[in-house]
Every structure is written in structure tokens, then in C-alpha cells.
Amino acid sequence: MRITIVALNAFPLIEPGKQRNIGGLETFAWNLAQGLSHNELDQVQFLVRSERARISRVHRGVQVDFIHEPCREIRQSVSKAIDIDSVRKMPQIKVWQPGLLWKIPLLAFRKIFFPRYSEAKSIAVAVERFAPDAIVTLGVNQTSTILGEFALDRNIPIALWLQSNADLDRNLFEKVGFVDRYGVRSEHAQACIRLCRNIVCQTETQLDRLKEMESIQSDSQTQSIRSIWFPNPIDTNDFRSKEKNADHRQGVLWIGRADRFHKRPLLAIEIAARCPKIPFTLILNPSEDAVYREILDTKPANVTVVNFVPASEMPKRMSNAWLFLSTGSADYEGFPNVFLESSASGTPIVSLEDFDEFLKRSGGGISGAGRVDQVVQSIHRLHMSPSEWMRLSRNARAYVCKHHERTAIVQKFRRWLESLA
Numbered sequence: 001m002r003i004t005i006v007a008l009n010a011f012p013l014i015e016p017g018k019q020r021n022i023g024g025l026e027t028f029a030w031n032l033a034q035g036l037s038h039n040e041l042d043q044v045q046f047l048v049r050s051e052r053a054r055i056s057r058v059h060r061g062v063q064v065d066f067i068h069e070p071c072r073e074i075r076q077s078v079s080k081a082i083d084i085d086s087v088r089k090m091p092q093i094k095v096w097q098p099g100l101l102w103k104i105p106l107l108a109f110r111k112i113f114f115p116r117y118s119e120a121k122s123i124a125v126a127v128e129r130f131a132p133d134a135i136v137t138l139g140v141n142q143t144s145t146i147l148g149e150f151a152l153d154r155n156i157p158i159a160l161w162l163q164s165n166a167d168l169d170r171n172l173f174e175k176v177g178f179v180d181r182y183g184v185r186s187e188h189a190q191a192c193i194r195l196c197r198n199i200v201c202q203t204e205t206q207l208d209r210l211k212e213m214e215s216i217q218s219d220s221q222t223q224s225i226r227s228i229w230f231p232n233p234i235d236t237n238d239f240r241s242k243e244k245n246a247d248h249r250q251g252v253l254w255i256g257r258a259d260r261f262h263k264r265p266l267l268a269i270e271i272a273a274r275c276p277k278i279p280f281t282l283i284l285n286p287s288e289d290a291v292y293r294e295i296l297d298t299k300p301a302n303v304t305v306v307n308f309v310p311a312s313e314m315p316k317r318m319s320n321a322w323l324f325l326s327t328g329s330a331d332y333e334g335f336p337n338v339f340l341e342s343s344a345s346g347t348p349i350v351s352l353e354d355f356d357e358f359l360k361r362s363g364g365g366i367s368g369a370g371r372v373d374q375v376v377q378s379i380h381r382l383h384m385s386p387s388e389w390m391r392l393s394r395n396a397r398a399y400v401c402k403h404h405e406r407t408a409i410v411q412k413f414r415r416w417l418e419s420l421a
Contacts (some may be wrong), residue, residue, distance in 0.1 A: 001042045001043075001134065001417075001418060001421065002042070002043045002045070002130065002131065002132045002133045002134075002170070003036055003042060003044050003045070003131050003132055003133065003134050003135075003136060003417065004044075004045040004047060004127050004132040004134070004135045004136065004140075005029055005032060005033045005036075005045065005046050005136045006029075006047045006123065006127075006137055006138070007025065007026050007030065007045065007046070007047070007138060008049040008067070008137070008143060008228070009022075009023070009025075009026055009047060009048070010026035010029055010030055010046070010048045010049055011021070011048045011049065011050055011381070011405050012026075012311075013026060013027070013177065014046075014048060014057075014059055014064050014092035014313060022261065023257075024163070024312060024336065024337045024338070025139055025163045027137050027172070027311065027337055028161075028163065028232065028337055029046070030046065030140055030338075031233065031234065031235065031406065032136070032161075032233065032410065032413075033046045033059055033062045034061065034062060035214065035233060035235070035406045035407065035409075035410035036410055036413075036414060037060070037061040038061070038410075039411075039414065042414070044061075044062050044063065045062075045063050045064075045065055045127070045130040045132060046059075046062045046064050046065070047064075047065050047066075047067065047111060047123070047126055047127065047370065047399070048064065048065075048066060049066065049067045049068075049069045050066045050067070050068060050069070051068075052068070053066075053068045054066040054068070054238055055100055063130070064196075065126050065129075065130065066126075067119070067123060067126055068126075069117055069119070069122070070093060070244070073229065075259065078194070090351070101390070103119065106210070108286075110346060116195070117263070117324075119143070119146065119179075120146045120149075120150075123143070123146055123147065124146075124150050125148065127147075127150060128150075128154070129248060130238060133156070133157075133421045134156065134157045134158070134159065134417050134418075134420060134421045135147055135151050135156055135157070135158040135159070135313045136159050136417070137158060137159070137160050137196065138159075138160075138161050138163050138269070139160075139161075139162065139163035139164065139167055140160070140167035140168075140172070140184060140188075140189050140192045140193070141164070141182075141184050141192070142188045143183075143190050144160055144192045144196060145191045145192045145195065147194060147196075148160075148191070148194075148195025148196045148374065149191075150196060151195070151196075152195055156421035157198065157417075157421050158195075158196050158332060159196070159197065159198045159199075159200055159417060159420065160193075160196035160200065161199075161200040161202075162199065162200065162201055162202055162206055162334065163202070163334055164331060164332055164333065164334040165205070165206065165209075165330060165331060165332060166181070166182065166184075166208060167181060167206075167329065167332050167336075168187075168206060168213060169189075169336060169347070170213070172184065172186045172189035172190070173189060173193070176198060181332070182259055190261065192226070196360035197225050197226060198226045198420055199225055199226070199227045199228075199229070199316075200227075200228055200229070200230055201227060201229045201230075201415070202229075202230075202231075202232055202334050202335040202356075203229065203334070203335050203355070203356035204229055204356060205356050206334070206359075207227060207228075207229045209320070210225070210227050210352055210414075211227065212323045214226060223323045226420075228416060229304045230409055230413050230416075231403055231404050231409060232335050232337060232340060232404060232409075233339065233340055233404060233405070233406035233409035233413075234337070234340040234344060234400065234404050234405070234406055234407075235406045236400060236401050236404075236405055236406075237339050238315055238344075238345040239315045239318055239319070239344035239345045240344055240345070240397070247386070248321065248384060249319075249320055249321060249322040249347075250279065250321070250322055251278065251279035251281055251321060251322055251323075252272070252275075252278060252279070252280045252281070252321065252322065252323045252324070252325050252379070253280075253281050253283070253317060253318070253321035253324050253325065253342075254280065254281070254282045254283070254284075254324075254325045254326070254344065255282075255283045255338050255348070256282075256283075256284065256285070256327075256328065257284070257285040257286075257287040257288075258284055258285065258286050258287050258289075258291040258292040258295065259288050259291060260287045260288075260291060261329060261332065262328060262332040262333065263323075263327065263328055264327045264328065264352075265282060265284060265291070265295055265327065266291065266294065266295065266298075267327040267372060268280070268282060268298065268325060268327045269282075269295055269298060269299055269300070269374060270304065270372060271325065271327070271375055271376055271379070272299070272300055272302055272303045273300045274376045275302070275353075275383075275390075276300065276302055277302070278302065278379065278383060279302050279304070279317075280302055280303045280304070280325070280328070281304045281305075281306060281317075281321075282295070282299075282303060282304070282305050282306065283295070283306050283309050283317070284305050284306065284307060285310075286307060287308070292384055304335065312345070313388065314341065315341070315345065315359075318341050318342055318344075318345035318347055319345040319346070319347065321345075321347050322347070322389075323349070323350055323379065323382065324338065324339075324342040324346055324347050324349045324350070324365075325349075325350055325351070325379075326338070326339070326349065326350075326351035326353075326402045327351075327352045327373075328351070328352070328353065328355075328382050329353065330353045330354075330355060333353075333355055334355075335355050335356055335358070336355060338352075339355065339358055339365075340400055340404050342396070343362065343364050343365075343381060343396035343397060343399065343400040344396075344397060344400045344401070345397075346393040346394070346396060346397045347393065347396070348364060348366075348382065348392035348393050348396060349364060349365030349366070349392075349396070350365060350366050350368070350369075350371070350375055350378050350379055350382070351365060351366070351367055351368065351375075352367075352368045352370060352375055353367065353368070353369075353370055354367040354369075361399070362395055362396055362399035362400070363391075363395035363396075363399070364392055364393070364396025364397075364399055364400075365392060365396065365397045366378040366382075366392075380409050409414065
């Protein structure tokens with residue numbers, strides 16, 4: 001079976017030397033691709049984007065293909081600095097950067113003298129060349145919509161694996177012109193669900209929400225959806241280390257991006273300030289400049305901020321941490337892969353919110369039920385109770401190995417995917 005997986009921003013996972021932050025979607029996609037490639041009867045294409053033209057290569061048993069998008073980083077930096085609301089209004093400079101003096105003329109020159117880049121066309125060419133029997137796309141977004149149109153036109157089965165609870169935000173499907181916090185527009189979300197009718201849910205909560213959406217809406221947008229739930233898979237061998245008790249670990253680890261609505265690192269700063277004797281490390285993607293600067297300006301002395309950690313170093317970071325802290329919002333998070341990585345490392349979790357009752361089911365962590373006070377109390381209690389810490393650590397490791405091991409889940413997903421093809 002030939003399977004295409006598209007994760008356009010996952011290039012740094014293929015070339016770890018690239019100092020770029022990687023999100024959960026990209027990590028999940030690469031983990032899935034490697035799991036599927038272990039079946040000798042299958043060939044897996046992993047499609048990413050690159051600013052330079054590159055030839056295909058095989059990496060860890062997976063065929064990696066590239067779509068060439070020149071000057072992408074320059075365009076992104078300009079869009080962050082300049083707000084272009086419409087062609088009728090003058091552009092507004094949000095943040096002045098000296099680099100704008102050469103970046104804007106360069107982009108204008110390319111637009112005039114070189115063919116315009118088309119993501120849809122680039123994806124179609126790369127996927128068509130591979131000729132897959134099935135396509136896997138991740139998350140409700142414009143890329144998934146492009147793939148849905150391509151799959152429909154070529155009569156190729158496509159599976160959409162949800163990556164966030166925000167993928168099923170009712171506003172996207174009930175409000176005309178709605179744009180969510182990630183920039184996904186309602187027309188793209190509706191087209192995505194209409195085109196990608198085979199939907200994989202990360203959690204039972206998402207499965208219930210999808211079925212509720214189907215029951216409420218009777219139009220063609222939600223008719224004939226085939227939905228299924230698979231737990232997020234993880235290769236536990238990547239994160240399993242020699243058992244370490246609390247005395248051989250240090251500090252609280254937090255991972256995420258600088259924002260005010262999803263990962264919410266400012267809440268982690270507040271929690272750290274109330275635990276002054278415990279060191280905290282924030283591996284922080286400085287995605288929102290204002291939030292990032294506020295964190296640097298307000299962080300207490302017991303907080304260390306790290307901008308980038310290569311994916312290859314994450315198992316060591318996890319297994320050396322005494323505790324993993326999550327301040328993510330269940331409205332956006334979906335199921336956090338870092339919970340699996342932390343649990344496989346035997347690192348207990350204290351989270352502001354639980355996700356699909358993972359902490360309750362696994363017994364590998366404590367939920368603060370949305371209350372910062374309760375999170376702070378839980379951290380202090382674990383700090384004084386090595387026996388409770390050890391119980392949570394062992395529960396977490398055992399649960400993930402039993403319920404989230406990659407090999408078993410990927411085999412079940414492959415059989416389901418084969419039934420579509």
C-alpha cells in the first residue's frame with residue numbers, strides 16, 4: 001500500500017540541524033510516518049516544504065519529498081511586521097525592522113519577474129508523482145482542503161486526522177466569515193469536512209463532538225462522515241529510560257509557544273512565582289513577540305527560558321525533569337503529545353486541565369480542574385512526598401506502554417486505511 005502523509009512544516013525533523021521549533025502536528029505526523037513504514041509491504045511518502053529546491057530522499061525508511069517555496073521566511077517576517085488589511089487601504093507597519101528595506105523590494109521583484117508560487121499546484125505535482133493508494137492529512141486547515149480537492153478529483157481515499165479540539169469549533173461551521181485564532185477560515189473548515197469524510201479523532205471527546213455536529217446539521221457538509229477514534233501513538237522506546245526516582249531529577253518542565261489563549265505560558269510564570277524554591281524550565285517558541293517579551297520581563301529568578309531544543313534532545317529533557325507542567329487550554333489543545341512523552345519517561349504531570357480524562361485514567365498525574373491554586377498546591381505536595389511522586393511515575397509509564405504504544409495503534413490504523421482504499 002502506498003500512503004502519502006502531508007506535514008508541510010516538518011522539514012526540521014528531517015534535518016535536525018535546522019534551528020527551528022516544531023509543533024505537535026509535525027511531531028505526530030513524522031511519528032505516524034515512521035510507524036507505517038515499518039510494514040515492508042507499504043511505501044510511505046512524507047511531504048514537507050523547503051525554501052530551496054531539493055531532491056527526494058529516504059530517511060528512516062520513509063520517502064521524503066519536498067515542495068519548493070522560495071522566500072517563505074522572508075514573506076512571513078514581512079507579514080509579521082506589516083499589516084495589509086486590503087488593497088484599498090495603505091499597509092500599516094506594526095513593528096519596524098531595518099530588514100524591511102530590502103525584503104519588500106525583493107518580494108516585489110520576485111512577484112513581477114518570477115511565476116507566482118502555488119501551494120495547491122506544488123502539492124498536486126508531488127503527490128501525483130508518488131501515486132498513493134491513500135492520503136493522510138492532519139488538522140482542519142487550508143492544506144487539508146487542498147488535499148481533499150485533489151483526492152476527490154483523482155478518486156483517492158483521504159483520511160483527516162484531527163489535531164486539536166479547535167478543529168471542531170462550532171463557529172467555523174455555523175458562522176459565515178468566521179476566522180479562528182489560527183487563521184483558519186470558516187469556508188476552508190467547511191470545505192475540509194465536506195471533502196475529507198473519513199475522519200480520525202484523537203480523543204473520544206472529539207468523536208462525541210463530531211457525532212453531535214452531525215446530528216445538529218443535516219446538510220451535505222456533515223452527511224456520510226465516517227469517523228473513528230485512535231489513541232495518539234508513541235514509540236515508547238524513544239522515551240523510556242532507566243527508572244529514576246525523584247532525587248535523581250530536577251525541576252519542572254513546560255513546553256509550548258508564546259500565546260495568551262492556547263498554551264498560556266504566562267500562567268506557568270504565575271505558578272513558578274508561587275513555587276520559588278523549585279526551578280522551572282520553559283522551552284518556549286517565541287511565536288508572539290509581545291507575549292515573549294512580557295515573559296522575559298516578568299519571569300521570577302527560578303525560571304529559565306529556552307527558545308529551542310532539538311527533537312533528538314527531548315527524551316533526555318523529559319527523563320531528567322522532576323515534573324511536567326501543562327497550562328494548555330482544552331478548548332484548543334486536543335490531545336497533547338507531550339503527555340505521552342512525559343509519561344513514557346516516567347515523569348509525572350501536573351496540568352491546569354485534563355484532556356480526555358487522561359490523567360484520571362492513567363493515574364500518572366494531577367489535574368488542577370482549571371484552578372491555578374490547585375496546581376500550586378499539587379506541586380508543593382509532590383515536592384514533599386517522594387512516595388506519591390513514584391506512584392504517579394510508575395502509573396504513567398505503565399499506562400502509556402499499554403494503551404499508546406505505536407506499533408499496535410499504527411497497525412489498527414493501517415487496516416482501517418486499507419479498508420478505505
